[in-house]
Amino acid sequence: MDDGSLGWWGVPLAVLAGAIRISTPFLFVSLGECLTEKSGRINLGLEGTLVMGAMTAYAVSYGSGDPWLGVLAAGLAGTAFGALHASICGLERVNDIAVGIALMLLGTGLAFFLGKPFIQPQAPQLPAISFGWWSGSAQVRSALQVNALFLVGLALAPLLLWGLRNTRWGMVLRIVGESAEAARAMGYKINQVRLLATACGGFLAGVGGSFLSLHYPGSWNERLSSGQGITAVALVIFARWDPMLCVWASLLFGGASALGPALQSVGVTQGYYLFNAAPYVLTLAIMIATSSSRHRLAGAPAELSVTR
Amino acid sequence: MGNALRFSRRSVLKTMTAVGGLGALGAGMPWTSALAKDLVIGFIYVGPRDDYGYNQAHAEGAAAVKAMPGVKVLEEEKVPETVDVEKTMESMINLDGASLLFPTSFGYFDPHMLKEAKKHSDLTFLHCGGLWTPGKHPANTGSYFGYIDEAQYLSGIVAAYSSKTKKLGFIAAKPIPQVLRNINSFTLGARSVDPTITTAVIFTGDWSMPVKEAEAANSLIDQGADVVTCHVDSPKVIVETAEKRGVFCTGYHASQATLAPKGYLTGAEWNWAKVYTDYVKMAQGGVKIPNLVRGGLKEGIIKTSPYGAAVSDAARKHADSVKATFMDGSFVIYKGPIKDNKGNSVIAAGKEHGQTDIALESMNWLVEGVVGSLA
């Protein structure tokens, strides 16, 4: 230990640290998507929203000097995209998956277009909170440098779960997601409920994007998202539309993403492409293991097109 | 959305004019067809040209050409290494009258640039990467490349002086000879100062993967590395991560000094401005353009970033003395005996491979002291 090295202990530590560092965008997008899907609609466009959020946050943080303003702006940009998705889907005969793919393209395109001047400058970053003060090891201290957004995400999950189960709002949302017909009969405006749910989902996805550009890796460029947004949508199905399970799924995915580099840093460099694909393999394997052709997935909103 | 977007749009316009390389967007420059005597030159980049890295280094070279009289410079960025780049070259030729083309990404050469060169045998195609072989490749093509590992060797020396843990970290895209040569030279430079030093390597698998690069940097630092460097297209994220973690770093492709004012030691940079302006002068003067241009520090194709504040006097003195021997052409990095990291002898005692030696172009080993293996 005296030379500051952890050896093989570095691998689990890196996976833990990676789970904290990498999981936040997944967490926010999957919570947002969870909310949207509970209303009976899927928004694949969150990939575009995430990228747009990342760019907006970086640009605003750079322009204003306040990273939290950037986070807010990212959330607002996300809200706008969510609202756009919902309003187009509210039209007759429009397929929500198609609209999602369209907004994925539009969001990414706009972010790249408007983000060109921000590739170079450095924007003020979100501060991290140190939870590792008790440890003498620099590595542990660094691993426990936790961003406030991660904590917000962690707190949001149980809140969302509680809200969905126990509030009037949550009930309406679930009724709309389970049976549009029943909700209509009860006098709820389906499109309005879905608009709100999708806009809120977009807000969260935008905030998730701000984490990428303002904390980790903490820079704006066009390769920033390697499909985090769309993978997070997959995680929702994987997490059975349960906000608490979204937390675990995001942590698992984040940890798995850190496995490849961590193994290489202790000298296991063979087959790194395959290690790097580990999160996708893991997600797919769990999906296969837990899906069934005979019955609808537990927790799946009945109105959701992907589960029918 | 209104606010967020309107804000960023306004800053787009504001910064567009500030960031030189992109100035044209706000201006909406009217296209004036090139005068007959103007030499029309096309530069093609594989990524964004303000990436603090590979593409920026080339774009800085193109900017130097732009400042020359009698030229018209065309630029296109983010052109994939597919039929896209072929069509971009043709479009520059057919629609804009380009007669000298610089497809700058390594992957543009074979088959794309070669195909176009055969179609347009009266035009000149110059490729960055040093692949041109007499007899095999058309006469109207050529390549240029720099021995940037010389600068990496110097970075290694400086890194060795700055490291307390005696562990260095190297984040690389792919285990290809060019990259391995940089890893090996960096490590040899460091071990020339202190033979107990090791370099841990992480391959990310692609040229631009910000999250993976940040994760790799963190892993290396967790393993005790206190100087990190890299060979990826855009070192920005790695340099920023190193600075955040409070360790040193050395740069690559272009200078990243402003990104890490505390920890940036030095860096290996391209000096494409020299190469490009030389070429253009030759083309304008009607001089036959050489098919192969290669060189290192001595030829001015490579340069090192100015030393950062953290670099000790001893390190400066040592690195400067080695640099002087690079400049007079007397220094050889690959001088036997050299063992690989599995203990095999790869260069026997008494044997030397100078920079121009073709044997170095197919390097497929990691030198002793590197932690890691090739797939």
Add this chain to the structure above:
Amino acid sequence: MDRIMNALAALLTALVVPGAALLASLALFGAFVALVGVNPLEVYELMYRGAFGSWFSWQNTLTRAAPLILTALCTALPAQLGLVIIGGEGALVLGGLAAAATGVALDGAPVALVMGAMGLAGMAAGAALIGGVGALRHRRGVNETISSLLLTYIAIAVMNHMVEGPLKDPASLNKPSTAPLAEAYQIGPLPGMDVHWGLVLGVLCAVAAWVLMSRTVFGFAARMVGGNPRAARMAGLPVGRLLIVTTALAGAAAGLAGMVEVAAVHGRANAALVAGYGSTGVLVAFLARQNPLAVIPVAILFGGIGASGGLLQRRLGLPDASVLVFQGIIFVVLLASEAMQGRVRLFAPAPILPAAAKEA
């Protein structure tokens, strides 16, 4: 006679809404570029010139359209069954890898044999991947959109692993690739054109897919499953087989695109195969409203947008992402216009037309 007139009227009517949507998208894109200080008229002019303004531009456009037709089929075919598959990129990449490996392994054999084998290998690899998605959907109820996406990431990792590991040509030093195909096994350009045969293959496949889906019992059954799976099952249709065969065919189309990329463009397999044709194909399929025939003109439109991107960058200093923004706008507007579909009636239909056969 009436029949023909009616069909023509229906076609024109069907084109009115997308046509108007396209114009609206152009207007929106023009407004967007005007906001960043660029004259929209100049943009339109350059887009036209870059995409369709000259014989050179047409060839540029068609070359870019070729792979898109095939990858779009990867989404359009399963869509008949109501499946949303976005894994064309993975099928293309694996198809290209398999084709290259086959071409290299059979080096020296007669050209026709090798080309055939390469095509089959590419199609088989793509079919295995996307057919696997179909099988997972049928057997385990795994969502096909998500699994095809995950498998794409995995397929790309496998391809990278293979070209930098077991299948690497030691001579491909700094651009790790499989060994190059012999010149004889490469696909050349169409006679008198600078567009490779992939375009013809794509058009043929699109026509074949259309015939299969709208003129055969198989296609009828598939569309029945897409319309109402429960009813189809009750009618005794082999839903599972239809599902797996259709997804496998879809994957084969994208796999063939990979083979064409290898044989006509790269001459070997390497990471350059991951060029986004698969993802653009998804857009093309949706914009073509999943109609295999409509895929052809939409792919050409997208090829044209791609072809004009360079001019916008060079002459107006617009970012490369302009192309993405424009595609995104078209996509969003066209989807929104779906709501108008069927409401516009240009001609009073003659009585024999069965109410345009469109669902309400």
